[in-house]
Amino acid sequence: MIEFRDIAKQYPDGTTAVERFSxxxxxxxxxxxxxxxGSGKTTLLRMINRMVDPTDGVVEIDGEDVQGRDPVALRRGxxxxxxxxxxxxxxSVAGNIATVLHLTxxxxxxxRARAEELLDVVGLDRxxxxxxxxxxxxxxxxxxxxxRGLAADPNILLMDEPFGAVDPIVRxxxxxxxxxxxxxxxxxxxxxTHDIDEAFLLGDQVVILEKHAxxxxxxxxxxxIENPASDFVARFIGAERGRRALHxxxxxxxxxxxxxxxxxxxxxxxxxxxxxxxx
Ligand SMILES: Nc1ncnc2c1ncn2[C@@H]1O[C@H](COP(=O)(O)OP(=O)(O)OP(=O)(O)O)[C@@H](O)[C@H]1O
Numbered sequence: 315m316i317e318f319r320d321i322a323k324q325y326p327d328g329t330t331a332v333e334r335f336s337x338x339x340x341x342x343x344x345x346x347x348x349x350x351x352g353s354g355k356t357t358l359l360r361m362i363n364r365m366v367d368p369t370d371g372v373v374e375i376d377g378e379d380v381q382g383r384d385p386v387a388l389r390r391g392x393x394x395x396x397x398x399x400x401x402x403x404x405x406s407v408a409g410n411i412a413t414v415l416h417l418t419x420x421x422x423x424x425x426r427a428r429a430e431e432l433l434d435v436v437g438l439d440r441x442x443x444x445x446x447x448x449x450x451x452x453x454x455x456x457x458x459x460x461x462r463g464l465a466a467d468p469n470i471l472l473m474d475e476p477f478g479a480v481d482p483i484v485r486x487x488x489x490x491x492x493x494x495x496x497x498x499x500x501x502x503x504x505x506x507t508h509d510i511d512e513a514f515l516l517g518d519q520v521v522i523l524e525k526h527a528x529x530x531x532x533x534x535x536x537x538x539i540e541n542p543a544s545d546f547v548a549r550f551i552g553a554e555r556g557r558r559a560l561h562x563x564x565x566x567x568x569x570x571x572x573x574x575x576x577x578x579x580x581x582x583x584x585x586x587x588x589x590x591x592x593x
Pocket of ligand 1: 325326327329330331349350351352353354355356357358508
């Protein structure tokens with residue numbers, strides 16, 4: 315469990331990134347910070363592994379203040395996956411995945427074996443192990459980034475707009491991959507995006523942020539869609555338009571659900587009455 319308590323952050327140039335922020339992020343669930351550019355998402359994320367220290371307040375992991383932890387040791391135990399993949403260009407794929415393992419004294423042979431195993435985990439061919447990042451597609455690089463984040467088997471994975479730089483089809487594949495990995499490994503994931511659809515797809519807990527990391531709403535995707543807390547949230551989630559502006563249409567073949575653009579999205583099934591049994 316990660317807890318932000320009365321966090322504030324002012325950068326040395328006087329910019330207020332976070333005014334006052336408190337939230338509990340449950341263990342083994344995915345929490346998504348979503349908001350427009352500059353709302354403070356990355357600042358909050360980086361406080362978890364002390365890439366940024368708050369000017370006020372406390373961040374705790376399992377009840378322990380991260381301020382008391384050595385930043386380098388702390389970071390080794392937390393996977394960090396960022397938009398560009400952040401891969402070292404002159405190091406092979408296997409070497410990139412095993413970076414943390416080399417730092418923690420794992421033998422070369424064991425690190426190589428683990429890197430190959432992780433290529434399987436993220437759905438990449440082991441034959442890619444000896445390539446350099448520039449010899450991979452953007453989507454493959456992102457998968458290597460995910461593998462590297464998983465290398466030390468951390469309990470916590472921080473993901474900062476990890477799929478922002480890839481095309482929509484690859485992005486959809488990578489999102490499904492995260493859902494699959496999460497089903498298998500149950501990490502505590504903190505995911506930053508400005509894409510509300512991505513937030514609703516991946517988040518168990520979604521945190522919609524306004525300027526200065528003010529919380530506009532926090533809840534499950536269903537809670538937010540069913541009951542937006544303000545006009546800001548309704549606008550932000552696009553409640554009035556697109557895929558979320560659903561309505562019913564009666565047709566000669568039954569009632570269907572139609573989206574804001576008039577496209578039929580599915581068929582309406584009446585919930586079965588209590589006690590009704592199906593033959
Ligand atoms: N090192 C820094 N020095 C000064 N101001 C900073 C620094 N890093 C971020 N900021 C400012 O703090 C605010 C929050 O930035 P942050 O990067 O956390 O937002 P974000 O929501 O992640 O934005 P984006 O989606 O564009 O990445 C912004 O106004 C930003 O300009």
